Each structure stands twice: as structure tokens, then as C-alpha cells.
Amino acid sequence: MSNKIRIGLLGTGRIGQVHAASISESKDAELTWVADVFLEGAEKTAAQYGGKATDDPAKLFASGEVDAVVIASPTATHVDLIDAAIDAGVHVLCEKPIDLDINRVDALRAKANSAKTQIALGFNRRFDPQFAEINQRVAAGDIGALEQLTIISRDPAPAPQAYIAVSGGIFRDMTIHDFDMARFFVPEITQVFATGSNLFSDYIKAENDYDSAIVVLTGSKGEQIVITNSRHASYGYDQRLEAFGSLGTLYANNVAPTTVIHQTEHFVESRRPYQNFFLERYAQAYRAELAAFIQGIHEGKVMNPTFEDGRAALILADAATESARTGKPVSVNLAK
């Protein structure tokens, strides 16, 4: 292994661009290969950030020039690419979700868990400075025993209908981040109750999906977790978290784009709205995620969420989907 981790990027869409930029900015990594079924995308990205371009991931794996891959291709390709990466003996940082089908995930599970290379999952929010700080402070005892966790997560506006149609539903596509966030604080979840509503989007309803959702999770020690989701928020990307414990709370409000406060005869303490979306909101988190992955490779231990974390989030998403449809809570056993 060279001093710099040689990284192959699989997929050059929106999120692939984020990773390409992070890799090129990292002093500890270099982009050596870029693969995309649309060769033009691969070539353009390689031209900008370095590396060789191909439309065939197999060439990338066979090159002997990648120590690790970042998988940012469509969800349906993830399982096969992780599989191929294991065979090629390269480390993996795979975007969430592993797959929309738990059976496909389980089919790869044993191989993934016994792989000699790292299989990391791209739950970037664990690396958000605010949420990471709260997690560390909860672990340090700043609020005593964690009792209740409140997660509010609303997108600025719904994805287009074509995206919704193949998304796997709000719980697998959107809430899955919140499920992982819940497990960041309370790894062992035993029960899922979910409700969905159709409050504003006709086309989401037409896709038999919900635009608004509430999920209540129960931890193995009785911890109570509430997730509130909406596919829209007029004031921008709404990402808040509050950890309540026996000795106090730790609360992360939205990250304002400015500290500047405006006061007029109409209002006081007014700030500009949180209009950014995840690429801006979690820019630091994406960089920290990659840094942890690289550090993990160097130190030989997993710093990032793992394949098991990816599987657990999907199980919770499936359980939520079932709960919302049946109206009943669903028991889960993530360790099984």
C-alpha cells in the first residue's frame, strides 16, 4: 500500500461528486480510478479530480491500483460491488442503503462480516460535528443516563416523482438516516411503531408512499426515541436532535447560515432561512466520514458505521414500513 490510500470511485452522480472532491482535498488519499456506466461522467470526474476513467467496475478492481473503493452508484448495484470489492481485497465505503431488499443484504452478510478488508457504510450524519459532539458528551455522562431521544428531520422539498417511485418508500429512503442516528445513541432497538400520512403531495400519494411520518422506537433498556419526518419544510433543511437524560439535555438546533440578526418594526431576531440541503448541511460530515475511513484503514480498525449498521437500519426501515401499513408495532431483533 502506498502512503496515500489509492481510491477508486464507483458512481459519479451528485453524491459521487462530493466524495471525489473530498478525496482530492485529502492529504492521505488520491483518486486513482473512476468508474461509471456513463463513461462521460467517469471521464469528466477523472479529469477534474484525477485517476483513470472506465465504464467497467471490473477494470477498476482488476487494476491493482486501488486500495479502497467508494461506492456511490445506484442502490441496486451496491451488493454486487461490495461483493466484488471483497473478492478484490479492497476496502469499501458504501453509500446507504446497502440494498432495499433485506434478503439480498443477508445473502452477503456472512461474507461481509468475515471480510479482511473494511466494509464501511456511508451514514454521514454520525460525522456531523453537532451530532458527534452530542454523542460524545452523552457517552461522557454529560446528561446522565439517556432516556429520550428526539429526532426531527425534514427535507426542504420532496424529491421528484421518478425518484420516489424507486426509492423504496420514505422509511427506507429518508428515515433510514434517522434510524442509523437513533442507533448511534441506542444501538439495541427492540420495537418499531410507525405512522405515515399524506398531507401535501399528490404524487407521493400516487406512488403509495407517505409524505409525512412519525416513528417511535424502543431501546432494549426502555429508551424512547421519536423520529419526525416530512418531505418538505418551507424554511429549509430541518435537522435537529435532542438527547434527554437523567441529568439534563443536549440539543442541536439547525445550523444557521449566518449569525446575523435583523430587527425591524416587523420582527426581531430574524435570520435568513436554512435553505441548504444535505450537500451543504453535511459538507463537513462527508469530509470527516472519509477521513475516518482512511484512518480506519491505516489503523486496521473500523471507525465508520459497518455493514451490520447498514443492515440494522434496513431492518428498522422494513419494520417501520410494515408497522405503518398494519397499524401495529413490530418487534425487531437486530442481533439475530
Add this chain to the structure above:
Amino acid sequence: MSNKIRIGLLGTGRIGQVHAASISESKDAELTWVADVFLEGAEKTAAQYGGKATDDPAKLFASGEVDAVVIASPTATHVDLIDAAIDAGVHVLCEKPIDLDINRVDALRAKANSAKTQIALGFNRRFDPQFAEINQRVAAGDIGALEQLTIISRDPAPAPQAYIAVSGGIFRDMTIHDFDMARFFVPEITQVFATGSNLFSDYIKAENDYDSAIVVLTGSKGEQIVITNSRHASYGYDQRLEAFGSLGTLYANNVAPTTVIHQTEHFVESRRPYQNFFLERYAQAYRAELAAFIQGIHEGKVMNPTFEDGRAALILADAATESARTGKPVSVNLAK
């Protein structure tokens, strides 16, 4: 009826004292009678705030010297006292809940709803300036259509075991205020899901009750409401509400005891904790509640929550209790 509403107070405990003080401060009311089975309590209150004292409510009703009563006696006496007040032709402001047994409530229902005098329920939080402002602004369209309502309600510390033992459980005793608050915004609730946990209090567990609870309510238009309760909060009485709609949010944070901010080498923006409890937090609300009651008597229309509101809250509490015990959501029909 004299120009000032002549009020008889039934019950002189902690909450009775609040009402006695409000009545004595009101320019539109006077305290003419005070009844308590502990005569000493009645006499002491009468000496301080005015009126005649008795240990027999019947004397109060028979005096012809009360236009209205405020019922602040133990819950078990509420139904009989409302009944007697209707017979005596006097208006009623009754502390919540009407009763812990829905059957007793239903037995009085027809009579209460056809009474010629007002039967108002003491859900004081509707009169809190912050919550009332949000309610008015939602009605005025400031956030468009209401979609999600988040209520966080935590007491500073649990009531003693003797109180818990006869409280009817967290949903009937504590959450009942939040159920009414939910209905302040979304009157028609169709489903209740509740979970309870025992996270910190052995004696609450010993009473077969929960110290922590999450309730998810669904409105008839699909509105989603989450209530988060805890019987303790190290930083004081935690009373927050957020109304989320298609055009924005309206959020009421806790009312800080001071605007003074302290900055040191250890922290910035630090304020003193919210150490007060409901008597202090809702002091304005109690006065406004009484004022609305008096105004309602003068104008001949009900300004306060009604008997039906009291019944609806109890139905929701019963449904939550059942849901938490069975693990299943419970459908409700409040209009039936």
C-alpha cells in the same frame, strides 16, 4: 346577579389557593363562599381572600350567594359537585379531570350538555400566552395547513408515591393536559398510540405506572401529533410546543426566568434553569382562564374548554393507557 360575579370556591389545596388569589385580584369577581371538608382550610382561605367558610358544599350552593363555583377539590368529588352546581343553577369552572372513570363522566354528560349554566374545564394551558398566540396564528394561517404538532412536557420531579397511587396513571394525570393541548389545535383525533417506560423511578414502577411516555395521535385529516412526557427534568419544568405547517413553523420554547446571559471561560449564553413548576409557569394562564370564564358568564357564551373537552381528554387518556398496555394503537371517536 350582582355586577361582580360572586364565586364559591370548592377545595382549598394548592390549586384552590391559585384560584382564590386570582378571584381576589379580579375586578369582576368576588369570593363569597369557600368550602372544604377541612373547615380550617376553608376558614383560612376565606380570611385571606374573603367570603364565608363552610365544610359543607351544600350550604354554599344553598346560600343564594354564589353565581359560579370553581371546583378545586379532589378528582373523585368533581362529578357530584358539577351535578349539584347544575341543580343550583350556578356556573362551573372545574379543574381537570372530570373524573378518572369515563362511565361516571358519561352518566353526567347529557345533563351537563343541556345545563343552562356554563360548565367550563380547567385546562389552563390553552390560556398560556405563548400557546394561545401560536393557536391564534395557526388559525390566522401563519404556517398554512397544520401538519405536525410536537409537544414536549416534562415535570421537574415526580409527585410522591401516594399521589401516583391514586393519580389514575401518567396518561390520565399528566398527559391529559397534553391531550387537551393537542385538541386545542386538532380537535378531531382518530387514533392513539402510546408507549410507556420505567427509566428512573422505582416507586412509580411499583405503582404499575410509567415515568416516561410517548404518545402519537392522528387527526382526522391525517395530522400527526407527538407528545413526549417525563416525570422528571433536571433543568426544570419543560413545556414546549411546535406547530409545523405547509408554510412554516411556530415554536414556543420554555419561558426563561430571566433574559440575563452569562459568559465565562467555561460557557457562553448560559441562563438560569427553568426551575419553576406549573403554579409559576402558568400563573398568567390561570388568571386568563378565570377572566375568560367570567367574560363567558357575562356574554352568555362559553369561552373555556367545555365538559365535552374534558370528556375527550379522558377518552384519549383511556385509549393511551390501553395502547401502552396492549402495544396496539387504539381508534377513538370523540364525537360519538
Add this chain to the structure above:
Amino acid sequence: MSNKIRIGLLGTGRIGQVHAASISESKDAELTWVADVFLEGAEKTAAQYGGKATDDPAKLFASGEVDAVVIASPTATHVDLIDAAIDAGVHVLCEKPIDLDINRVDALRAKANSAKTQIALGFNRRFDPQFAEINQRVAAGDIGALEQLTIISRDPAPAPQAYIAVSGGIFRDMTIHDFDMARFFVPEITQVFATGSNLFSDYIKAENDYDSAIVVLTGSKGEQIVITNSRHASYGYDQRLEAFGSLGTLYANNVAPTTVIHQTEHFVESRRPYQNFFLERYAQAYRAELAAFIQGIHEGKVMNPTFEDGRAALILADAATESARTGKPVSVNLAK
């Protein structure tokens, strides 16, 4: 002296009404006489809050029915009324300023300081809960040694021209409150530098007065105090104070009319403006001021700002007026 302090009110204008209401609400005081050269005003106030009405202060003093007077009449009458009160052996709570002419103040000084009754000055802001809290916490050492004090004080809108014409100028009329607030924290002031500007009001300029002012005071230990004044503020009454010391700061922001925060696509964290003026902003302070005065009478010691405090504020106002006119700092010796 009866158990309740019997108070005579002199002057029934806007500020007189505030005091009349405070007296009537106090359990420890009663309004026994009301004097105003406009008899109708006196009669109306007496009818509402109690007491006998007169247009002749002498009758009030001669009645033997007042233990104390609250002087809320025009400034030019203050000195004579304090003088008369001392002769009558009654306590005095006099609105600021004592007079606009330091010579008239000094002529009364010896008599006032040797009076056997209390002579309190109505610098109500010392009793504002926020400012009082900061003062107590500074005294308690929460910020170590006080080094710099920042006072921002802006009125919502300028007083009418007729008022400005007889006000004595911005420093004697408006800043005088801030001079006293400065002395609440740093009693010994040794130097005054002031600048005035005419930035928005033609009629204030026509009266040879300033609409905007900055004053820098120096304390005897080198403490630095900055006062920023404006006769207008679009967002309402702007009253802020920050005490900076060796160990930290204590900061009192404006008191918002609500904690409700509104978020839309146009802004986040927006609150309604601080539209109230001093009667609303300092309502608690006026009541606390009267309570301190009554307590001081009962305990035989002065709790309120004194005649000397009133004199000191006027000396600082005179020095500021001179400094602004000459462009030079003015040394003062308040103890002389």
C-alpha cells in the same frame, strides 16, 4: 402610622397613573390623597384608586393623613414639593429628575440630606429584574472585577416637539436614566465625554437638541462606561446592558413580548418586535420600586436611589451637555 403606609399622590399624568395603580395593588399601602392642579385629574384618580382629591398640595400635606408622598408632577415643581414634604415630616418618592437646574437642587441639598424622612428618587430601572439581577451578580463576583459597562438605550419614537422644548435636552431628559444606571454599577464617576448628532429629526434639531447621543464615562478606578442613545428605534424600546469583567460578562438583552419563534421560507427565529415603551417594559420595576420604598419606610433605611443619586445624575447630565457643546471631556466630582 397605620399599618398600611398612607400615600399621597402628587400629579396624575401618565406616570402618576402608574404609581396610583401600584399603590392600589400593594397590600402594604393605601392611597389616601391625590393632588393635581387639574382638579378633575385628581378626582378621577381618587375615584378609581381611592383617597381624597384636591388641587392644592398644601391641603394634602396639612391633612395629617399621609405618611409618604409620591411626586409625579411636572419637574419644575419637584424641589418645592420635596421641601414641603420634609417640612410636613412625610417620606418622599420623587420622579426623576429632581430639577433641571443644579443650583435649585443644591439649594435643597443640605435640608434633604438631613431630613428625618426618606427622600427616594424614582430611578425605576434599578428595580428592573434583569438589571437588578446583573447588579447583584456583579456584586457577588460572578464576573470578577467590573471593567467595562455597555448601555444601549433607545426610545421607540421621539417625544413631541412641545415636550422636547422643555425637556432640558436629551442628556437631562433621556440619558439621565442611563447615568443613574451607570452609577448603579460604578457610583464614582470622574469624567464625562459626550457627543450628540442630529440624524433624523428636524424638530429636535430645531429645538437645538440632539436625537442621537454617545456618552463615555470614566469611573474612579478607570472603569469604562459607554452609553448609546437614540430617540427612535423601529423595532421598539431598546434597553440593553452588558457588564464585562475579568471573569466574564453578564448581558441583559431586550425583553421579548413572546418566546414564540416563527420560521418561514423568508426567515428563521423571527419574533415579534419589542414594541412596548417604558410603562410596559418597566411595569415590574415600578411596582418593585414602590415596594422597596415602603419596605424602606418600615425598616427605617433607604432602599431606593437617594436625593444624592438624583443630584449625581443631574451633574452628569450637565457635564454631558457641556461636553457635547464644547467637544471636550468634563471632569466631575460627585462627592463634592
Add this chain to the structure above:
Amino acid sequence: MSNKIRIGLLGTGRIGQVHAASISESKDAELTWVADVFLEGAEKTAAQYGGKATDDPAKLFASGEVDAVVIASPTATHVDLIDAAIDAGVHVLCEKPIDLDINRVDALRAKANSAKTQIALGFNRRFDPQFAEINQRVAAGDIGALEQLTIISRDPAPAPQAYIAVSGGIFRDMTIHDFDMARFFVPEITQVFATGSNLFSDYIKAENDYDSAIVVLTGSKGEQIVITNSRHASYGYDQRLEAFGSLGTLYANNVAPTTVIHQTEHFVESRRPYQNFFLERYAQAYRAELAAFIQGIHEGKVMNPTFEDGRAALILADAATESARTGKPVSVNLAK
């Protein structure tokens, strides 16, 4: 000129490192030469960020390999280096101040102002996102006419005595940034009043300098500006600005290191302190400053503060120094 601006760095101390890093991160610039009288410093910096190292600035200028220089060497060298840069036909971004002696500045003034290359001054705070936003919004009319400007600027802790001894005094060393910030909003200043105090540092007093200062500036339209400085602040680097105008205010509070709020039984809304100093607080500003400089070179027009701005700030600092010593305001004419 190559596509990338070739930059020579003069001086490799703390601030030189900041610029070296910014240059290396810029896509539009490259570091081609590094000069420092301590050759080791130049070599180390060149090794890390690129370029050739020398201990002789003349070699750098003679190389023909620099399009622009960043001057980050000791203040006393600035004038000669700007002079040499003009002769060499290269652009200049010079750290503040130009010099501590206005005569040396004036001696270079005509040449600097007629130079064909850009002479930019490193007043980085103009590029702080918060202050830049307020400046743009004031220009856009968000607060109407600017009337009063409040600048609070406190360092976390005083520089060591050796630094203070050669700093030129608090007004030339520290306040000079605030003078430029004042002129960012109100370019034409006509009067300066300053006071200094010795409140906590014996060694600053021993150097005949102040540890605390207040400055009042008057603009040509009567605008009032107050600057409050302290050489220490227990809670960290204190950098605030408020622009008050006829229609409202715009306020930039300190930039908190986190949005995480902690609540316990001891406090609510507590955040970690602002412990960073200028390198962290203004990291974005330094990068934006360099970007503006490069853009200015490409577009052939000056985007940054100019030599005249640097001169004006020094004139204000001199005037403040005189004012504090004499106790009198000092009139200035920056245009002369």
C-alpha cells in the same frame, strides 16, 4: 502572467503560515517563492507549500517568477517591501499596518497610489462572512440610513510584554482593525475621541500602554461609532458588530463553535465558550481576502482595502493615541 497567479510570500511567521496555506489551497494561485530572514523558516514553508526559499527578498523580486507578493514580515519592513514590489512591477497584499509611523507611510503614498500594480491591505475582517453580509445589507438599504455603529472587539488574552513593547500601542496594534471596520461602513471619519484604562495588566501599564480602550468616532454625516476594546476576555475572542439605522438593526454576534446547547439543573442554553482567536475566527476571511486579491488582479481592479485605507486607519490610530493622552477629541481629515 501564467494562468495561476504566482505568489511570493515575504515572512513565514504565524500570519505568513495562514497565507501560505491559503495560497496552496487556491486553485488560482501557486506559491513560487518564499523569503524570510530566517532561511530555515523560508525553507520549511517552501517544503510544505511549494516554491523556492531565500533569505533575501531581492532575489524573490528579481526572479521574474512572482506576479504578486504577500507581505507578512515585521511591520518595520512593510514600506520598503511595498516600494520594492512597485519597482518590480508585482502586486502587493500587505498585512496591516503599513507602518507605525505616518511619515513613512506618507513618503510612499504618491508612489503607491500611482503604481500600476495593485496595493492591497490585509484588513481581513472586511471579508468575514458576517460583517461582509451586514455591510452588503446596509448598502442594500435593509436598515435605512446608518446612524450608529457599535463595535466590540476583545482579545482572549494579552500578547506578551515583548510584543506590546513594539506594538505601537493598543490603538495602532489592535484598534486599527476596528478603525478599518468603522471605515468599511463610514469611510469619512471627521473626529476621534479615545480613552484608555489600565484595568488588569501590570506589564501593559509598564509599557505605558492601555489594556482597555473606548473610542468614539464621528462620521461626516454625524454618524456615531463606538469601539470597545479589551486585551482580555475570559470567554474567548469577542468580535461583535451592530449597525443601527432608521429602519432597524443588523447584528453579528460571536460565532459559536457549536450549536449544541446543554441544559442541566445549573443552567439552560449553555454553549461552549468562544475560545478561538483570530486565526480560527477569521479563517474564512483570510481565504476570502486572498481570493478577492487574486480576482482583483485578474479583473484589473482593486477589490481589497487599499493603501489609502491602510493610511486612513493609521491616521485614526494616531488620533486616538493623541486623544487618549490629551483627553481631547482630535479632528481628522482623511482625504487630505
